[in-house]
Amino acid sequence: MTAAAPTAATRPTRIWDTFSRNRLSWIGLALIALIVLTAIAAALIAPYDPLEQDIVARLEPPSAEHWLGTDTYGRDVLSRMIYAARISIVVGFVATMIAMTIGSAIGILCGYVGGLFDQFMMGLLDVMLAFPTLLLGLMIAAMLGASLENLIIAIAITEIAPFARIARAPTITLKQLDFVEAGRALGFGPVRIMGVHILPNMISDVVVMGSLWMASAIRTEAALSFIGLGVPPPTATWGSMIREGFDNILDAWWLAVFPSLAILATVLALNLLGDALRDAADPKLRAE
Amino acid sequence: MIHYATRRLLLAIPTLLVMLTAIFVLVRLVPGDPAAVILGDQASEASLKILRAKLGLDQPIGVQYVAFMHDVFTGHLGQSLSSGRPVIQEVLLVLPSTIELTLAAIIIGLLLGLPLGVVAAVKRNRWPDYASRIVSLFGLSFPAFVSGILLLIVFAVELGWLPVLGSGDGGGLAGRLRSLALPSVNLGLIMMAYVARITRSSMLGVLGEDYIRTARAKGVRPPRLIMRHALRNALIPIITVVGLYFGTLVGNSVLTEIIFNRPGLGKLILGALNARDYTLLQGLMIMFAICVILVNILTDLAYGLVDPRVKYR
Amino acid sequence: MDQVVTARAPAVDLREPALDIRGLRTEFRIGGRWHAAVRDVSLTLHANETLAIVGESGSGKSVTALSVLRLLPGAGARIGAGAVIFAGRDLMRLSEAEMSDVRGNAIAMIFQEPMTSLNPTMTIGDQIAEAIVVHRGAAWAFARAQALRLLDEVKIPSAATRLDDYPHQFSGGMRQRVMIAMALACRPQVLLADEPTTALDVTIQAQVLRQLAELKRAYGMAMLFITHNLGVVAQIADRVAVMYAGAIVEVASVADLFARPMHPYTAALLRAMPRVDRYAKGLEPIPGGVPALTAMPSGCAYAPRCPLKQPGCTAHHPDLLRFRDGHHVRCPVVLPGAGQ
Numbered sequence: 001m002t003a004a005a006p007t008a009a010t011r012p013t014r015i016w017d018t019f020s021r022n023r024l025s026w027i028g029l030a031l032i033a034l035i036v037l038t039a040i041a042a043a044l045i046a047p048y049d050p051l052e053q054d055i056v057a058r059l060e061p062p063s064a065e066h067w068l069g070t071d072t073y074g075r076d077v078l079s080r081m082i083y084a085a086r087i088s089i090v091v092g093f094v095a096t097m098i099a100m101t102i103g104s105a106i107g108i109l110c111g112y113v114g115g116l117f118d119q120f121m122m123g124l125l126d127v128m129l130a131f132p133t134l135l136l137g138l139m140i141a142a143m144l145g146a147s148l149e150n151l152i153i154a155i156a157i158t159e160i161a162p163f164a165r166i167a168r169a170p171t172i173t174l175k176q177l178d179f180v181e182a183g184r185a186l187g188f189g190p191v192r193i194m195g196v197h198i199l200p201n202m203i204s205d206v207v208v209m210g211s212l213w214m215a216s217a218i219r220t221e222a223a224l225s226f227i228g229l230g231v232p233p234p235t236a237t238w239g240s241m242i243r244e245g246f247d248n249i250l251d252a253w254w255l256a257v258f259p260s261l262a263i264l265a266t267v268l269a270l271n272l273l274g275d276a277l278r279d280a281a282d283p284k285l286r287a288e
Numbered sequence: 289m290i291h292y293a294t295r296r297l298l299l300a301i302p303t304l305l306v307m308l309t310a311i312f313v314l315v316r317l318v319p320g321d322p323a324a325v326i327l328g329d330q331a332s333e334a335s336l337k338i339l340r341a342k343l344g345l346d347q348p349i350g351v352q353y354v355a356f357m358h359d360v361f362t363g364h365l366g367q368s369l370s371s372g373r374p375v376i377q378e379v380l381l382v383l384p385s386t387i388e389l390t391l392a393a394i395i396i397g398l399l400l401g402l403p404l405g406v407v408a409a410v411k412r413n414r415w416p417d418y419a420s421r422i423v424s425l426f427g428l429s430f431p432a433f434v435s436g437i438l439l440l441i442v443f444a445v446e447l448g449w450l451p452v453l454g455s456g457d458g459g460g461l462a463g464r465l466r467s468l469a470l471p472s473v474n475l476g477l478i479m480m481a482y483v484a485r486i487t488r489s490s491m492l493g494v495l496g497e498d499y500i501r502t503a504r505a506k507g508v509r510p511p512r513l514i515m516r517h518a519l520r521n522a523l524i525p526i527i528t529v530v531g532l533y534f535g536t537l538v539g540n541s542v543l544t545e546i547i548f549n550r551p552g553l554g555k556l557i558l559g560a561l562n563a564r565d566y567t568l569l570q571g572l573m574i575m576f577a578i579c580v581i582l583v584n585i586l587t588d589l590a591y592g593l594v595d596p597r598v599k600y601r
Numbered sequence: 602m603d604q605v606v607t608a609r610a611p612a613v614d615l616r617e618p619a620l621d622i623r624g625l626r627t628e629f630r631i632g633g634r635w636h637a638a639v640r641d642v643s644l645t646l647h648a649n650e651t652l653a654i655v656g657e658s659g660s661g662k663s664v665t666a667l668s669v670l671r672l673l674p675g676a677g678a679r680i681g682a683g684a685v686i687f688a689g690r691d692l693m694r695l696s697e698a699e700m701s702d703v704r705g706n707a708i709a710m711i712f713q714e715p716m717t718s719l720n721p722t723m724t725i726g727d728q729i730a731e732a733i734v735v736h737r738g739a740a741w742a743f744a745r746a747q748a749l750r751l752l753d754e755v756k757i758p759s760a761a762t763r764l765d766d767y768p769h770q771f772s773g774g775m776r777q778r779v780m781i782a783m784a785l786a787c788r789p790q791v792l793l794a795d796e797p798t799t800a801l802d803v804t805i806q807a808q809v810l811r812q813l814a815e816l817k818r819a820y821g822m823a824m825l826f827i828t829h830n831l832g833v834v835a836q837i838a839d840r841v842a843v844m845y846a847g848a849i850v851e852v853a854s855v856a857d858l859f860a861r862p863m864h865p866y867t868a869a870l871l872r873a874m875p876r877v878d879r880y881a882k883g884l885e886p887i888p889g890g891v892p893a894l895t896a897m898p899s900g901c902a903y904a905p906r907c908p909l910k911q912p913g914c915t916a917h918h919p920d921l922l923r924f925r926d927g928h929h930v931r932c933p934v935v936l937p938g939a940g941q
Contacts, residue, residue: 123306124310127306127307127310130307130577131535131576132535132537132538132539133535133536133539134539134540134542135538135539135542135557135576138542138557138558138561139561139569142561142562215429219431222433222434223432223433223543226433226543227546227558242434242437246437246547249437249440249441253441256437256438256441257441260434260437260438263431263434264426264430264434267429267431268425268426268429271425271429272425275425412675496674497717498712498714498717499717499718499720499721501672501712501718502712502718502719502720502780502783503720503731504704505670505672505704505705505709505710505712506704506705506709506731506732506735506784507701507704507705507732507735507736508701508705508735509698509735512735516723517723520720520723521720521721521722594722595721595722596721596722596767596769597721
């Protein structure tokens with residue numbers, strides 16, 4: 001079987017075609033764009049300073065002055081929510097990017113080198129994969145301590161194994177194709193083959209999973225913040241806001257409900273996006 | 289089938305060994321000195337040394353490893369650093385509550401998820417399909433604690449139907465069921481979303497297969513066609529996903545137990561983390577590893593029941 | 602019935618058609634529009650006869666058979682026009698429930714891929730018995746006993762022990778026999794066979810064909826046999842219909858067709874076939890390809906590839922006209938008067 005190297009150009013364009021026809025993908029895209037813009041323009045949009053306390057106006061239900069109410073320190077919930085979007089988006093994006101890069105590198109390496117190294121790494125990764133994302137993140141965050149950087153590291157570590165898995169399988173298939181043999185015959189070093197020839201052919205798979213895993217990362221970040229292992233107060237994060245809402249659940253329902261909706265909207269949008277991307281890149285459409 | 293089962297059980301042993309080794313390594317990686325944790329900051333260096341010797345921490349790592357393996361296989365999982373009680377005892381105290389919750393969640397998840405997925409596949413691209421997919425999407429997007437809190441607010445706080453806290457020691461069976469209701473619904477609905485999704489996609493794949501067409505050509509009517517021919521074959525990927533879901537289920541039940549203030553392994557883990565209780569953590573991780581292996585074995589056995597090709601390999 | 606088993610079937614009963622397909626038009630939805638894969642197909646299948654439908658892939662032969670039993674895949678296919686008369690009723694007008702009664706009962710069908718056409722999680726005994734349970738309301742025990750008898754008839758060795766085996770434990774040829782047993786379970790009057798031997802080895806192919814012919818005789822069925830292989834046609838059929846691009850271009854008895862093929866396509870098919878009994882310089886493939894469903898030319902569909910093409914061929918779609926008794930052709934060049 002002689003296969004011409006499937007160029008990196010053909011797959012993404014076809015994916016885009018299918019993707020753009022799906023209505024749901026546009027909803028997901030629009031929603032995410034909205035949230036990201038809100039996060040970026042937080043300073044412009046937020047009516048109040050998220051850290052500004054107003055003891056007199058503690059625990060007030062939604063009103064004309066405070067559209068989403070105030071929390072136990074009298075801080076405006078809406079403003080805090082808008083600023084909290086930053087944390088979630090940044091953590092989700094950066095952690096997933098790190099995991100994607102490191103994980104894919106490991107996966108490609110394992111798939112390409114094979115043999116005992118591959119078996120050993122896979123055993124290790126399987127153990128990691130067996131652990132629930134939340135528990136793993138919990139343990140790592142507890143070990144490292146609560147801070148923004150540690151949170152990103154913890155979540156990134158939980159996602160490395162899945163990405164490694166995703167990158168390894170196509171590598172094994174691809175490395176047996178003729179064009180890789182040809183490359184080796186021409187004297188290309190393994191790094192060049194892995195980077196230039198194997199990587200572009202699996203990038204769509206990896207990117208598709210990236211979207212879905214970013215959704216998962218934001219979910220985990222919220223959960224860790226809820227438990228108290230996220231960014232320390234008084235910074236606003238959706239998870240810690242919900243925690244506050246939980247502590248005051250009998251008196252102030254708005255504290256928990258609105259950040260919950262924010263998390264839901266974000267995760268939903270990313271899931272829609274990721275689903276649409278995955279359907280568009282469906283292996284059944286591929287010539288393999 | 290027996291043959292297949294024994295083979296599967298034997299294969300589990302090396303996996304168990306690898307997992308135990310990994311746990312051993314992970315726990316030793318955690319920064320901090322267990323002796324210092326037990327005796328506190330004010331302890332003298334001398335007493336620390338004595339305690340370390342007692343705990344076997346001053347031995348070379350190889351010796352520690354052998355001792356660890358020996359302990360695990362003889363059932364000595366150590367004592368909790370914070371409470372002083374044996375780890376096994378701590379776990380057994382809360383295990384029934386967790387098992388109760390998990391079983392209820394699985395029952396709800398499967399009972400609701402399977403039909404939802406089947407309907408979505410059979411009525412593809414019509415409104416039941418869209419409705420089912422939307423429900424699934426929401427179920428997948430809600431973090432477990434968010435949905436738990438929302439359920440709590442709606443049903444317990446606002447409507448007052450169900451208790452807000454506790455695991456219902458009072459009120460007998462009815463009381464237990466009432467306090468089990470919300471948390472198991474919380475977990476169950478999320479699982480339902482996963483199950484519905486994989487069921488739909490698996491059914492869609494199966495419905496396009498040739499043998500379905502043969503069955504139709506034989507005159508088999510839709511009810512039997514779906515149940516006996518399609519679903520039976522669609523179960524294989526569904527079982528895989530349900531098995532894999534176990535990990536997520538554990539994570540979600542930790543959150544659920546916090547929200548609904550139920551005793552269980554979840555709270556135990558949190559407590560252990562907060563108190564830096566290494567022995568308890570280690571013990572819990574070992575228990576978890578065993579559970580994962582058990583779930584994998586059960587999944588494989590389930591395949592054997594559903595797919596005759598597996599048994600005869 | 603004690604009859605001498607000969608190479609040719611006993612006299613065909615010409616009075617009552619077992620199956621009468623009239624003006625069948627089946628369409629597929631491609632790119633949002635409906636295109637015809639089967640265009641105005643009319644065929645008559647008589648009791649006790651084997652009518653073969655021959656054509657390349659994409660000629661619409663399989664779709665025709667599937668249309669008869671209304672087994673088209675879901676939403677992207679529909680029957681646009683036509684009637685299929687069976688036992689005095691138009692199958693196209695029946696409700697889905699009534700149709701289910703007919704399928705596997707009065708009309709049965711066997712398919713091309715024995716590997717994938719059997720349910721992997723059901724024993725073959727159950728799969729055969731199922732037809733009897735569904736249509737006769739029998740108890741499973743009785744149905745399984747019948748299944749055993751059927752397995753013996755299709756000559757599966759050690760049938761009793763194999764009743765509880767699964768499809769993956771059988772070879773391709775045996776699976777096809779199981780399919781045949783399944784189809785015959787309720788003693789159908791008509792058997793639709795969609796390339797049942799195409800996926801089998803040549804030696805197995807011969808066995809299965811022989812068996813089909815014997816069973817057909819024993820059960821007194823009419824058979825519609827779909828294939829792309831003219832050699833098979835010569836072995837098993839009484840009459841042949843040649844299909845091209847969704848339309849029938851020639852119908853004749855097997856003897857007539859092979860002796861005197863009229864339509865240029867039929868002639869080309871025969872020339873392209875390797876023959877043991879004649880010296881040939883080489884195989885002659887037919888240049889060009891079948892037009893896509895979405896790009897069907899007006900006028901004669903074969904014209905672009907036809908060596909006898911005339912200017913009028915692309916203008917009008919020719920009719921199927923009678924050349925002799927039992928021999929019809931759709932070609933105005935060969936049979937003047939077929940065009941308008």
